[in-house]
Amino acid sequence: RSILKTPLKQAATSHSVLTELQPDCQPLTTPPKPKEVFPVDPWTPTSNLKMLISAASPEIRSREQRRELSNNPGEVLQAKHCLQEHLSGDEYEKSQPSRKEKSLGLLCHKFLARYPDYPSTAENNYICLDEVAEELNVERRRIYDIVNVLESLHMVSRLAKNRYAWHGRHNLSKTLQALKKVGEENKYTQQIQMIKKREHEHEFDLDGENTKEMARSFGSYEHSEMSFVELPGMEFRAASVNSRKDKSLRVMSQKFVMLFLVSTPQIVSLEIAAKILIGEDQLEDLDKSKFKTKIRRLYDIANVLSSLELIKKVHVTEERGRKPAFKWTGPEVLPNIQGTKLETTSVTPPTSESIPFKEQCSKILFPLKGKQNFTRHPSLIKLVKSIENDRRKIQSAPTSLVKISASMYLFSKLFFNSHKVLNCLFIFCLFVVMLWVFLRKAKEMKTKLVRSASDCNLSSPEVVLKPEPAAGPQQLDLPQPLGVSPPSHGSVSPVILPQTHSGVSYAIYLHPSQAHTVTTYSPSFMLQPLPCANVTGVKSINSKLVNKITTEEGDNQTAASDPTKFLTTKERPTIKSETSSQQCLKRSQALQENHLPKRYRSDKESLDISLSFFPSGYLIPLAQCTHGNKAGFSNEEKAGLCSLQHTTYSSPIAGVIPMTASELKAVNVPAFHITPLNIMLSPTSIAAATVLSNSSLYSSNTSSAPNPSSPVLNFTLQHVGLIPAGVQVPANPVLQHVPISSQPENISHSSENMNLQEKVCKNILQFLDHGGLTGKYSAPCVPKEPQVPQTATENFFRTPGGPNTVPSLSANSDDTNTISQGTLYIPQRKLEVSED
DNA sequence: CGTTCCCGCCACCCG
DNA sequence: CGGGTGGCGGGAACG
Numbered sequence: 001r002s003i004l005k006t007p008l009k010q011a012a013t014s015h016s017v018l019t020e021l022q023p024d025c026q027p028l029t030t031p032p033k034p035k036e037v038f039p040v041d042p043w044t045p046t047s048n049l050k051m052l053i054s055a056a057s058p059e060i061r062s063r064e065q066r067r068e069l070s071n072n073p074g075e076v077l078q079a080k081h082c083l084q085e086h087l088s089g090d091e092y093e094k095s096q097p098s099r100k101e102k103s104l105g106l107l108c109h110k111f112l113a114r115y116p117d118y119p120s121t122a123e124n125n126y127i128c129l130d131e132v133a134e135e136l137n138v139e140r141r142r143i144y145d146i147v148n149v150l151e152s153l154h155m156v157s158r159l160a161k162n163r164y165a166w167h168g169r170h171n172l173s174k175t176l177q178a179l180k181k182v183g184e185e186n187k188y189t190q191q192i193q194m195i196k197k198r199e200h201e202h203e204f205d206l207d208g209e210n211t212k213e214m215a216r217s218f219g220s221y222e223h224s225e226m227s228f229v230e231l232p233g234m235e236f237r238a239a240s241v242n243s244r245k246d247k248s249l250r251v252m253s254q255k256f257v258m259l260f261l262v263s264t265p266q267i268v269s270l271e272i273a274a275k276i277l278i279g280e281d282q283l284e285d286l287d288k289s290k291f292k293t294k295i296r297r298l299y300d301i302a303n304v305l306s307s308l309e310l311i312k313k314v315h316v317t318e319e320r321g322r323k324p325a326f327k328w329t330g331p332e333v334l335p336n337i338q339g340t341k342l343e344t345t346s347v348t349p350p351t352s353e354s355i356p357f358k359e360q361c362s363k364i365l366f367p368l369k370g371k372q373n374f375t376r377h378p379s380l381i382k383l384v385k386s387i388e389n390d391r392r393k394i395q396s397a398p399t400s401l402v403k404i405s406a407s408m409y410l411f412s413k414l415f416f417n418s419h420k421v422l423n424c425l426f427i428f429c430l431f432v433v434m435l436w437v438f439l440r441k442a443k444e445m446k447t448k449l450v451r452s453a454s455d456c457n458l459s460s461p462e463v464v465l466k467p468e469p470a471a472g473p474q475q476l477d478l479p480q481p482l483g484v485s486p487p488s489h490g491s492v493s494p495v496i497l498p499q500t501h502s503g504v505s506y507a508i509y510l511h512p513s514q515a516h517t518v519t520t521y522s523p524s525f526m527l528q529p530l531p532c533a534n535v536t537g538v539k540s541i542n543s544k545l546v547n548k549i550t551t552e553e554g555d556n557q558t559a560a561s562d563p564t565k566f567l568t569t570k571e572r573p574t575i576k577s578e579t580s581s582q583q584c585l586k587r588s589q590a591l592q593e594n595h596l597p598k599r600y601r602s603d604k605e606s607l608d609i610s611l612s613f614f615p616s617g618y619l620i621p622l623a624q625c626t627h628g629n630k631a632g633f634s635n636e637e638k639a640g641l642c643s644l645q646h647t648t649y650s651s652p653i654a655g656v657i658p659m660t661a662s663e664l665k666a667v668n669v670p671a672f673h674i675t676p677l678n679i680m681l682s683p684t685s686i687a688a689a690t691v692l693s694n695s696s697l698y699s700s701n702t703s704s705a706p707n708p709s710s711p712v713l714n715f716t717l718q719h720v721g722l723i724p725a726g727v728q729v730p731a732n733p734v735l736q737h738v739p740i741s742s743q744p745e746n747i748s749h750s751s752e753n754m755n756l757q758e759k760v761c762k763n764i765l766q767f768l769d770h771g772g773l774t775g776k777y778s779a780p781c782v783p784k785e786p787q788v789p790q791t792a793t794e795n796f797f798r799t800p801g802g803p804n805t806v807p808s809l810s811a812n813s814d815d816t817n818t819i820s821q822g823t824l825y826i827p828q829r830k831l832e833v834s835e836d
Numbered sequence: 837c838g839t840t841c842c843c844g845c846c847a848c849c850c851g
Numbered sequence: 852c853g854g855g856t857g858g859c860g861g862g863a864a865c866g
Contacts, residue, residue: 099864102842129855141844144857161850161855248858293859299841324839 102138104300108146108307110136115166125166127156145249149304152228152253175229176261176333182229183258188276192263195275229254252277252294253301260311266328269316270298302326 100106111132119125129147133140147164150156154171156164228251255277259268274294305311310330315322 099840099842104841139844140855141857142842144855148857289860295839296841296860297858299839303841 103303104142104145105303105307107136107138107142108304111143111146112307115168117169119166119168119170125168126159127164127166129162129164145300146304148249149253149301152250153257153308155308173331173333176257176331177335178229179254179258180261180333180335183255183262186258188255188259188262189264191276191279192259192268192272195272195279227251249297249301252297253305256298256301257305257310260326260328260330261333267314267316267325268328269323269325270295270302271323273298 114132114135115125115127116123127147129140129143133143136143147156151158151164154175155167155169157167159165256268256273259273259276260266274291277298278290278294302311302313305326306313308330310328311326312329314325314327316325317323
């Protein structure tokens with residue numbers, strides 16, 4: 001027994017070990033000096049200072065140390081050594097490297113420091129394990145731990161015994177994509193939900209039947225064997241060494257990563273990860289020791305992943321207490337089905353994925369200059385990066401409206417490098433878009449109601465406001481949509497959401513009355529979620545499990561959201577997730593066919609980029625309000641508000657709007673719910689809109705003077721896919737389009753610009769007219785049939801006063817155009833995440 | 837105390 | 852068989 005004991009920290013033990021491993025080392029009494037241990041790391045005055053500071057406060061020290069690790073792993077350590085050497089000269093045992101200094105994470109840092117993130121093919125990127133182990137002064141065993149995890153991410157690959165090839169992060173994004181895909185296939189999301197649910201159901205009961213039960217239910221998911229996820233270009237490793245059966249650590253690592261990529265707040269608690277990893281291969285013995293071991297391994301993996309800055313440690317506080325967890329801090333992984341693109345493992349520069357976007361920006365913004373100028377400009381690099389960041393989020397936005405909005409925001413950021421400057425414009429554009437939606441919808445509803453209920457006179461807006469009859473059972477078997485409380489004309493209260501990742505906050509304006517309604521947890525608000533693939537088929541815990549969030553460090557907090565968490569199994573029939581998406585699609589099409597006798601179907605491809613206009617979305621970036629949220633709402637209120645998000649996506653006018661699964665999934669930009677009649681505008685935005693519309697956008701002046709709306713529009717349209725990238729829409733075709741679009745045939749090819757305008761107009765019109773508001777926008781191919789000029793779109797643009805007049809935005813001037821104040825909302829929090 | 841996780845035994849390959 | 856791997860779990864360090 002005693003042999004198995006972990007060696008004591010005492011010098012004697014260590015020395016014996018040391019001598020054993022390194023017989024030719026110094027005499028026993030003089031252990032290696034720090035200088036010998038870390039010959040590479042110079043120690044600087046800075047580190048000295050930090051060391052002194054750290055010495056003053058242990059708390060600061062640890063924090064400081066951790067922070068420092070990411071930049072300069074060796075420094076602090078070195079400093080500490082020096083400190084201890086100075087302070088406690090002969091009393092050496094204290095300076096015996098503490099456990100922390102031998103941590104796998106630190107070791108991994110040192111390891112990573114040896115190799116560039118993005119090695120060029122020219123360099124020799126071979127890793128000799130022996131060498132590394134020696135240089136880092138660790139047993140080889142430890143290097144294996146690191147290398148295995150790196151291998152799971154394809155950052156290294158094994159060449160032969162003792163030899164690895166270093167790839168760095170070149171493959172990372174592809175690997176992550178692959179992992180995400182596999183993770184989805186493995187239904188990890190569901191498994192997580194199930195575990196959470198079980199956990200909740202039998203609170204303290206941890207043994208016996210439940211375990212079996214759990215194992216049994218896991219059985220249904222058991223389709224994943226212990227397989228290592230390979231990358232297309234990477235599997236050519238030396239076959240001789242490749243056949244090791246158990247790649248457990250690698251596989252574990254991959255699965256662990258998958259869990260992050262799949263779950264919606266990208267936070268995974270160790271406990272759940274362990275359970276899933278266990279549950280998969282061995283669904284029987286969920287015994288305690290196995291669990292413990294798994295956890296230990298997960299710590300190992302997590303340490304390496306942390307060093308890679310892919311995850312970071314947090315704490316999730318549930319009602320039961322603090323639980324260790326990790327949060328994904330790596331790159332966003334977008335589904336990105338870029339066909340069978342060939343591997344570009346070597347030559348591609350680090351930000352290969354982002355280059356096209358840069359070019360795009362460059363083209364759009366600086367059509368005359370080469371992209372080089374743009375991309376090379378040092379002052380822009382940072383900006384571009386941050387924009388790319390935002391872009392990723394935008395791409396995962398659930399609705400095209402949000403995409404448009406966000407794109408506009410992006411544009412303003414890119415073009416002016418300022419949130420503030422174009423905020424007004426942004427808001428205005430957003431407003432215009434929403435107005436389209438609203439008017440379109442209103443018109444549609446009106447005609448429909450008139451048609452369907454001919455015996456009633458439905459001209460008054462009050463009637464229109466009622467839930468649409470057809471929206472109920474016929475459509476999605478959802479309960480009758482709740483008529484969101486009719487907005488009064490009170491004031492609105494902004495709520496600042498702490499937004500994920502970028503630190504950009506979005507203000508959501510909340511109408512007081514609704515705020516109240518929502519925060520009281522009124523049962524009537526517990527609506528059904530939309531039965532789309534990502535959500536359905538998931539048994540989930542009820543809202544009782546909602547956790548709260550606290551933050552220990554004020555910055556960079558995440559408003560986590562997990563759509564499935566608020567679903568309740570009992571209240572809703574479970575639908576097979578495989579089919580629900582299609583069902584949604586079918587139904588949405590069926591629904592549209594009610595309105596549109598003739599539809600233009602599109603292939604799957606175009607559906608993906610097409611715009612499903614799910615009514616709503618409204619987010620205003622607020623550059624200045626980063627921390628404003630703290631004062632505002634209590635956690636309960638926030639949680640309460642959250643519950644709205646996943647209620648039925650319905651509106652009094654539109655009824656239930658089907659969404660595709662892709663729109664529901666991976667919502668990093670919060671989804672918003674807004675009803676067309678509840679479009680909310682802050683006074684300033686209305687003002688801005690009015691001003692802008694009067695001055696430029698609606699003027700009949702078609703001069704080519706620089707008009708911000710044009711680039712904005714170009715950018716937005718391109719971004720959203722209405723026009724091809726790189727194509728410019730010269731002026732503001734949309735707002736001037738009426739003659740063109742009403743008689744498309746006649747315009748023909750007068751000029752290229754005209755042509756372009758025409759196309760764009762058509763596209764937009766089509767988009768709006770053909771289901772853009774009800775569900776699907778189908779292919780961009782233009783119908784040959786002449787447009788019936790009685791569309792809402794056109795009505796909007798040729799407002800009562802004529803083509804060039806501004807539609808009245810002031811409330812109550814015209815019932816159909818009235819924009820009343822209301823709400824949309826949705827932050828969602830349920831996890832309390834705290835950092836250390 | 838609970839959490840974190842280092843340490844190294846030893847079972848497995850493989851040449 | 853000898854050496855490279857790496858699963859695994861005890862128990863020390865940490866907080």
